[in-house]
Amino acid sequence: MEMTSGWSLFIIVIVVAHIIGYSYLLWSTSKMKSDGHKEGETTGHEWDGIEEYNNPLPRWWLFMFIFTIIFAIGYLILYPGMGNYKGTLGWTEENAWAKENEQVLAKRAELFSTFIDKPIPAMIQDEKAMAIGERLFANHCSTCHGSDAQGAVGFPNLTDNDWLYGGEPDTLVQTITNGRVGVMPAWGSALGDDGVKQVAAYVRHFSEEGQDEDLVAKGKGKFAMFCAACHGADAKGNHLMGAPNLTDATWLHSFDSGRVESILLEGISGKMPAHGNILDEGSIKVLAAYVYSLSHE
Amino acid sequence: MSKHAKIEKNIGLMGVLIALVVSMGGLVEIVPLMFQTSVIEAHPNLKPYTALEFAGRDIYIAEGCYNCHSQQIRPFVDETLRYGHYSQANEFVYDHPFQWGSKRTGPDLHRVGGKYTNEWHEYHLMDPRSVVPESNMPGYPWFAEKLVDAEQTAAGMKVHAKWFGVPYTQEQLDSAQADVDGKTQLEAVIAYLQVLGTAIPRSYK
Structure with a gap:
């Protein structure tokens, strides 16, 4: 400077x-x-x-x-004011910030010390930890997952205990730290327009009765061939791939038949940004506990 | 006649003296900065905006985003906890003019780059309340339909290269128009938002 x-x-x-x-x-x-x-x-x-x-x-x-x-x-x-003379206090804007930041980190470590070593299922009983988790969630997560954590179209609901990658405490920490990238490839060229309609009908028949039976039957065969690798032969999804369970009534994007068909045609990707470079380990653990608490007593 | 009366009765002389007094603060606080390397040399990780980002920045300015969003994170802990690393002067040397802003109706955007996914930005720009129900930001649905003005983008980049010394290569300038031809304003604005503040890692921990 x-x-x-x-x-x-x-x-x-x-x-x-x-x-x-x-x-x-x-x-x-x-x-x-x-x-x-x-x-x-x-x-x-x-x-x-x-x-x-x-x-x-x-x-x-x-x-x-x-x-x-x-x-x-x-x-x-x-104070610094006379050209390069630094002043007897040695004050700079940068070290003033660094000093304040250190104090905040020390205070946080002290605040966290009463609960941070507990396993996550026990931590959710700690009121203070959950209050802190709620604030962290509001700041870092609510813009996508909503301030009530119920998500939005394309952004998972975190309160329903229905997970793309799994809801175990360690998995939650992993997800927050490293983020997730979910890719559903485009199947338009492999399935063809008819195939897309058939598979869409098959996928939707789990949640809504009254699909065209002929389409469902044909879609079942195609599903086994093209989709089962990720979504599983029973269509119940796979946490390792982040492939959603298609048999329940939870739909991340939309249950609308046109939307299901367009996703089959064009594919879709979902991304959870990594937070390991933004949040410290303690805060991530508290956040994971807060998210865990949303679907556990 | 006293000296005081001389100055008081000679408006030209008084004007010159007033200008001299008023300029002193600027001479001490502003002029030396114009020659200080930590302020005028780009951060080593800072890259000039690509054609698409450049077009997005033009739209950001045209829509008046700076009226509600600042792009300057001050070196206070409450700000760095929320937004990430405080802003540095050398991150803005390719901005003509910079978009620091002075009002935060919405959050600061300096380190918004990489914070959300492109998809989130799409939903959010089309209809902010579809992802943030309590938001009071207006939607910009026409971004998805309107195309970027490719000719103006290329011309703007040339002005930045020639007059403001932004180090674009000839290749970048030549391909600028083709790079953004047919792109929507939505793509451009998102490209711009996603590169904001990425010269320095957001991390504050």
């Missing part, structure tokens, strides 16, 4: 010249000597009947000016 000595000198000269100049100005104007007018007399100027006294500054006002000059000198000794 150093500047060249030329610029440093430039600043010092102007600042010192100002302090001396203003001191002189105060000293010279505080004395009665102008044009022979005495205190209490007017200067003889008159504007629309308004005349001007020629009194010196009131004492208290003058002292205020003197105080600002003394303050400036004190400030310039303690």
Whole structure:
């Protein structure tokens, strides 16, 4: 952050010249000597009947000016202001932040110490931990998962104990730390338009009766061929791949038949951003516990 | 005539002297910064905006996003806890003009890059309340239909290269128009948002 000595000198000269100049100005104007007018007399100027006294500054006002000059000198000794001179306090904006940050981290460590070593299923009984988790969730998670954690189209509901990657405590920590990338490939060219309709009908028949039976029957065979590898032969999904369970009534994107078909045609990807580079381990554990608490007593 | 009366009765002289007094603060606080390397040299990880990001930035300015969103994280712990690493001057040297803003009706956006997925931004720009029910941000549904003005983007990049010294390669300038041709405003704005503040890791822990 150093500047060249030329610029440093430039600043010092102007600042010192100002302090001396203003001191002189105060000293010279505080004395009665102008044009022979005495205190209490007017200067003889008159504007629309308004005349001007020629009194010196009131004492208290003058002292205020003197105080600002003394303050400036004190400030310039303690804090950086004179070019490259760093000030006797060694204050910088950066280390002021670092110091405050250290205090916050120490306070947090102290705050966390009563519950952070507990396993997550036990931590959810700790009111303080859950209050902290709720705040962390509001700041880091709620924009996608919602402040009530019930998600939105494309963003999973975290309260229903229905998981894409698994809801075990360690899995939650993994998910928050490293994020997740879920990819459903496009099947349009493999299935063809008819195939897409058949598979869509098969997938939807688990949750809604009244699908065209012919389509469902044909879709079943195609599902076994193309979809079972990730979603499982029973269509109950696979936590290792993040493949959703298709047999329950929980739909991340939409249950609408047109939407299911378009996802089959074009594929879709979902991404949970990694938070390991943003949050410390303790906060991640508290967050995981909070998320765990949303679906566990 | 006293000196005081001379200055008071000669408006030209008084104007010059006023200008001199007023300029002193700037001479001490602003002018030296213009020559200080930590301020005028780009952060080593900072890259000039690509054509698509550049177009997105133009839309960001045109829509007045800066009226509600700042792009400056101050070095206070409450800000760095929420937004990430505080902003540094050398992250903005390719911004002409910078988008620091001065008002936060919405959150600060300086380190929003990578915080959300592209899909989230799509939903959110189309209809903010579809993902954040309590949001009071207006939706920008026309972003998805309107195309980027490719010609203007390419011309703007040339101005930045020629007049503001942004180190674009000739290749980047030549391909700029083709790079953004046919792209929607939505793609451009998201590309811009996703690169914001990524020169320095968000991490504060």
